[in-house]
Amino acid sequence: MSYTPLEDYGIIGNQETVALVGRDGAIDWCCLPSIDSPSVFAAILDDQRGGRFTVQPTASFESLQEYVDRTNVLKTRFRTASGRATVTDFMPVPPLARDCQTPMETVFRRLTCERGQVELRVDFAPRFEYARTMPTVEPTKDGVVTQGANEQMFLSSSIPLSVSTHSAGTTTTLEEGDTHWLVLGYGHESTLESDYYREILDDVVDYWRDWVHTCPDTGACPVGGPWHRTVVRSALVLKLLINHETGAICAAPTMSLPEDIGGVRNWDYRYNWIRDSAFTVRALTELGHSAEARDYFNLCLDHCSRGPPSDINPIYGVHGNPVPDERTLDHLSGYRGSAPVRVGNAATDQHQVDVYGELIHGIYETTRYGATIEEDDWTAMCDLIDYMCEAWEEPDAGIWEMRTDCQQFVYSKVMCWVALDRGLRIVAETGFDAPTERWEACRREIKETVLEKGYSEMADSFVSTFGDDDRLDATSLLIPLVGFLPADDSRVQSTIDATLDRLLVDDGLVMRYEGDDGLPGEEGAFLLCSFWLVSALAQSGRVDEAEAIFEDARQHASPLGLLSEEVDPEEGLQLGNVPQAFSHLGLINGALALSDGPDIGHPPDEADVNPSAETDVAKNLQCSATPDYTTQSRSESENQ
Incomplete structure (x- = not known):
């Protein structure tokens, strides 16, 4: 197989990890249980041995991806000479995982035929530990279990799967109106309950639509206009x-x-x-x-x-x-x-x-x-800001993390200035104790040096x-x-x-x-x-x-x-x-x-700090209207 262009991937996730789903229907990258865990699918880094989870037509096809309106639920739509089918991919989000019996470490794949007849191929080939472990795959009552490297995953399937030593798969023909589910659980097995899965999907869609930014009809949206979507x-x-x-x-x-x-x-x-x-x-x-x-x-x-x-x-x-x-x-x-x-x-x-300035600025x-900054927090912040009076003159690796000798990066000095400047502003607005004369002198020295040498x-x-x-x-x-x-x-x-x-x-x-x-x-x-x-x-x-x-x-x-x-x-x-x-x-x-x-x-x-003016900037926009934000195919989006 060839490598998928990066722009042909969509993502799904559960705010703990993320999976990349190609426009060809393959999950080519996923780390479980967390985003920085070793991968269970890594075909994006080695298309031969990395491992993937594919659902796609057996015949030649055209495909596009789109998100369900204002959500992170991903649809991959396939069109063949004989019909049209869609794979809907999603993961449960934390509030729903707490309220139901489905753990977060679950990937749902719903297969639906919308028109005609489509033969689909399912290929499940996980590879644990960044593909260093070739796991075993064995049948279960509702699917298969794969084990290796002290890890275990279950794939529940409403389609019977054929099992080999290190993978599982099948081909199945979907008629118009048919729906099947593939449910991948990391460390747990899911019982096949199609009605329950549909409820989870509806709840996930509602969660994202409740969370997503919307704006009122009053024109007060901070990003109203052509870039809103x-x-x-x-x-x-x-x-x-x-x-x-x-x-x-x-x-x-x-x-x-x-x-x-x-x-x-x-x-x-x-x-x-x-x-x-x-x-x-x-x-x-x-x-x-x-x-x-x-x-x-x-x-x-x-x-x-x-x-x-x-x-x-x-x-x-x-x-x-x-x-x-x-x-x-x-x-x-x-x-x-x-x-x-x-x-x-x-x-x-x-x-x-530079990270000290960015931290204090944040x-x-x-x-x-x-x-609100509490006084106990200010004690630690004060030590960090004061450290800038010593550290600002030191060479460093800079924001671009150069792997050469440390240098006197202009941006790093500017951010040391920012740490002192924001520290002084916080003192002016809160009355916290701080060595302000020392900070003011250092802030001035940094600025003069940057303007002279930078x-x-x-x-x-x-x-x-x-x-x-x-x-x-x-x-x-x-x-x-x-x-x-x-x-x-x-x-x-x-x-x-x-x-x-x-x-x-x-x-x-x-x-x-x-x-x-x-x-x-x-x-x-x-x-x-x-x-x-x-x-x-x-x-x-x-x-x-x-x-x-x-x-x-x-x-x-x-x-x-x-x-x-x-x-x-x-x-x-x-x-x-x-x-x-x-x-x-x-x-x-x-x-x-x-x-x-x-x-x-x-x-x-x-030289002109005005705490009251700063406070006036504070806002917490809450918007109510619900415009359409569907992410569309390239040909559609380019015309907007």
Whole structure:
């Protein structure tokens, strides 16, 4: 079999794990019981030995995927010469799993024939422990059980299955109106009850529709207009990536999908990066999902109290556990031959001083939406902020997690400034004790140093590291967005212009940076950077330019509205782990920036803090109307 293009996958999940379902009807990636557990299907990383769970017609077919309106319930529709059939895939969500007898670690696949007659092939071939274990498969009363590596899965089926040593399958002919169920349970067996399964499906659909952002008829929606549908889908993607117990957002549900086809830029992203915090809070709260934003707020506070500030890692597991040591899985060939396949992430041991600013900024942003910092929490935060007075001068690996020697990254210094700046604002608004004179002096010193060493007259732009004469970095676009300089500052505007001239490539795509990063090969354009550019332009009042880039960038979403980490600028193909939380967060915040225009909310200059004005920004939008948000096929969505 050949590898499925990344844009031809949909996702389903239960807020604990995610499965990738191809447009060909194959589940090619799934980790159970959690998103960072070893895989049970990994054909996306090795189409020969990785393992998959396929349901598809035996004859030639055309197919498309769509989500049930305003949900994460996925339909794969097949059309053959003889008829039409649909596979509906979903997993139970936490509230329903608690209220019924179906555990969360369950994948439902409903097979339905809508017209004519369709012969379907079922092929169940799990492979445990990243395909290192070839499990046994044996028949049961209602299906099969597969065992190996101290793991056990049951597949209950209303269709009789034939069993071989390591797989099970069958072919079956569906007539118009026929429905069958395949129910995969990790560690448990499901009794075949079709009526009960239909009730679960209805409840899952209701859950997503109750959760999803809707907006009133009054025109008060923060993302009303042509991008509404796209933003809603991005929020639904994010919800699948948010762990229901901890509130941590997983950067992506996949690992080792390449940034360079055939190359070595293959990383495991199934973890929570602290730096997502500030981007997450605004995106969720503006869309009315205040509970998720508060959960993330509490997670940020927990990070502050993990121990000495110097011990904070940039990455954690979604349950707060340490990220595993990075290692390679040499028995897997990699997506389209892109090896090595890596599991774990060595970046967890890197020194990244920017994460302190992002952590404090995330907490501060949540207070602007009504959250309260307790005095005990402030003690830990105060220690962390004060640590910036010592650590800001240290070289680090930076936001892009360079695997070269540590450097003096401009963005890292800006975020150290942000940590001190937001700390001072919190003190001004709460009256908490803090060494404010020390912080003010350090904040001023950082700013003066960045303006002196981080801006290049030669490039007429902020640059990547201190001392660079001409190396651009898209992180400079965040300088106005975090309030380091106002958007109308000439240095901000010249940096935006330099980015447009040198980092922007065709179709709204923006490269991360210029220069060597210590790794062989080339990467694609980074979608998050496109949305940073949109936000910077919008905040500058250059709304027409921002809208044009936003429109171009969002066209790189899959037919289902899913965004990868990167895009190949030449071929337009998605690259990297997918779907990427950072990309979807960027899209939402870009749309919010376009809706707000130059008045986008950001902290005032440090010399003019007005706590009461900050408090006025707080809002928790609750919307009521229910417009149609169905994710459609490519041909339909491109015409909207």
